[in-house]
Amino acid sequence: MIQVKNAVICDGTGKEPFSGELLIDGEKLAEVSPIPFGELDAEVLDARGMAVTPGFIDAHRHCDLAALYDPEFGRLELAQGITTAVMGNCGLAPAPCTEEYRDRLYDFLEPCLGTAPKNSFFPLVSEFFRALETRRYPLNLGVLGATGAITAASKGFDNVPFDRKSRHRAEIYxxxxxxxxxxxxxxxxxYTPECFSKTEDFVFLAKICGEYGGYLTSHIRGEGNSLTESVKEVLEIGERAGVPVNISHLKVTGLKNHGWGIERAVGVLEEARGRGQDVTADAYPYPGGSTTILSLIPPTVMERAKGEAAAYLGTQEGIRDLAQEIGKEFSSWDNMVSSIGWERIVIGSVIREEDRIYAGLDFTAAAALSGSTETELFCRLVHENSGKIGVILMSMAQADVDRVLCLPYVSLISDALYGGGGMPxxxxxxxxxxFLREYAGEKSALSFAEAVRKMTGMPARRLGLRDRGTLEPGNYADLLVFDPAKFTDRATWQNPRQEAEGLEYVLVNGKPPQERGGKIVKK
Incomplete structure (x- = not known):
């Protein structure tokens, strides 16, 4: 047993912290009390002067391949207090995957998920689970079924509708x-191929998920000009399918949409919640996002490329096509180039050694360095790096980020990508x-208890993890011990590969991380 003494306990429910002690018996919390237990036959962990919280739950992390293939996986996650991470987000996952579409799927995923060994693929999500279970982890892992991978495995990447056979395959997946x-x-x-799917296709898939008690979390169709309509689409999917829904990384992009755009979307969400619909959202605490460069290619160009964007943009026809389309606005797709400008799109990672001089530069600066136009450089980079490029989009206003993160139904995520190379x-x-340093500290935007709830109890409830996320007897003993004044991030835009510091103790299922006692958490 472990007796945690002299603690300031912030239990993850949103209640104010209180002084007390905790008793851990094996993997679980046996008692939590404001009254000292006295002398017990137990190992003592003295938390004097420090807060004790549940371990943080990151419900949106793109660590699918890192968990399998990175021998250091867990180190940078645990340094920032993450004891449970959930993968398979944004429809992006390495399973299910058919041998026919393996290369196209994995090339598309690489800027977000990182690399996988050649010729590895998982025909079913159940096989991906089995691969995860062959390893031991220092933190807990959860998995979401990804409809992007399911769609690609069912009918490929091209703009073809679901038919009876492909729907049957999707249902099996x-x-x-x-x-x-x-x-x-x-x-x-x-994202491709889901951008070609109709609302009713997602309703069909979500209904099957709902039969198992699951929920739907969505990277919506558009986060700029079409934000409100895109939020309404996901609400419609949830309502028609009868499932709870979550809006992934809620934000508004595009300079002209800042301020008013997020208010319209929040109004729609709160109207739905007022009607009794089970809808939540999550967000990360940065005014810039990160994604694959392929997401910047207009759908008209992607359709003409027939799933071979890298090859197409290496042709004169493809270069002319992109130059004509990249400045246009689309009714149901956010053109980030036209909405924020090349100067706010930063090249984060590249594959070719000779192109690494551009990492960390925005496209305008990189184009000047290369002696070409932004469009020409874009096409060349996509073509010569096989589309495997990560970009950072400085697309948001800090005031909008703050507004979203302070909403009572929005939890914290990282949306961390693992394909960022030297400049993630x-x-x-x-x-x-x-988030804790800024919102519960410097900005005083949230109480410490509410900030902790957004990282613990709230995501646990959304995920259906009834025995995690709060410090209550019977729950798994995932907990952190730290001085809030010393626990801080160090990663910056200019120097991102710096681990957080100041965390004194971490327990995962009652064990220190080095004992690798993490679990695969399941529905």
Missing amino acids: VKDAMEAGALGLSCGIM HPRLYGAFPK
Whole structure:
């Protein structure tokens, strides 16, 4: 047993912290009390002068391949207090995957998820679960079924509608994921091939998920000019399918949409919640996001490329096509180039050694260095790096980020990508301590208790993890001990690969991380 003494306990429910002690018996919390237990036959952990909180839960992390193939996986996550991470978000996942579409799927995923060994693929999500279970982890892991991978495996990447046969295949894939233990489904409606899917296609998939008690979390179709309509689409999917829904990384992009755009979307969400619909959202504490460069290619160009964007943009026809389309606005797709400008799009990672001089530069600066136009450089980079480029989009206003994160139904995520090479987004290393430092500290925007709830109890409830997220007897003993004045992030835009510091103790299922006692959490 472990007796945690002299603690200031912030239990993850949102209640004010209180002085007390905790008793851990094996993997679980046996007692939590404001009254000292006295001398017990137990190992003593003295938390004098420090806060004790539940371990942080990151419900949106793109660590699917890192968990399998990175021998250091868990180090930078635990440094920022993450004891449970959930993968399979934004419809992006390495499973299910057919051998026919393996290369196209994995090339598309690489800027977000990182690399996988050649010729590895998982035909079913249940096989991906089995691969995860062959390893031991220093933190807990959860999996979402990803409708992007399901769509690609069912009917490919091209703009062809679901038919009876492909719907049947998709149904088998969703059922396999949920029966294997997936916590729910994620979709990435703005990404290929899901951008070609109709609302009713997502309703069909979500209904199957709902039969297993899962929920749907969505990277919506548009986060700029079409934000409100895109939020309404996901609300419609949830309502028609009868499932709870979550809006992934809620934000508004595009300079002209700042301020008023987020207020319209929040109004729609709160109207739905007022009607009794089970809808939540999550967000990260940065005014810039990160994604694959392929998401910047207009859908008209992607359709003409027939799934071979990298090859197409290496042709004169493809270069002319992109030059004509990249400045246009689309009714149901956010053109980030036209809405924020090349100068706010930063090249984060590249594959070719000779192109690494551009990492960390915005496209305008990189184009000047290369002696070409932004469009010409874009096409060349996509073509010569096989589309495997990560970009950082400085697309948001800090005031909008603050507004969203202070909403009572919005939890914290990192949305961390693992394909960022030498210049990843700093959220990979620091999202959780940054949020606590800024919002419960410097900005005084939230109480310490409410900030902790957004990282613990709230995501646990959304994920359906009834025995995690709060410090209550019978729950798993995932907990952190730290001085809030010393626990901080160090990752910056200029120097992102810096681990957080100041965390004194971490326990995962009652064990220190080095004992690798993490679990695969399932529905």
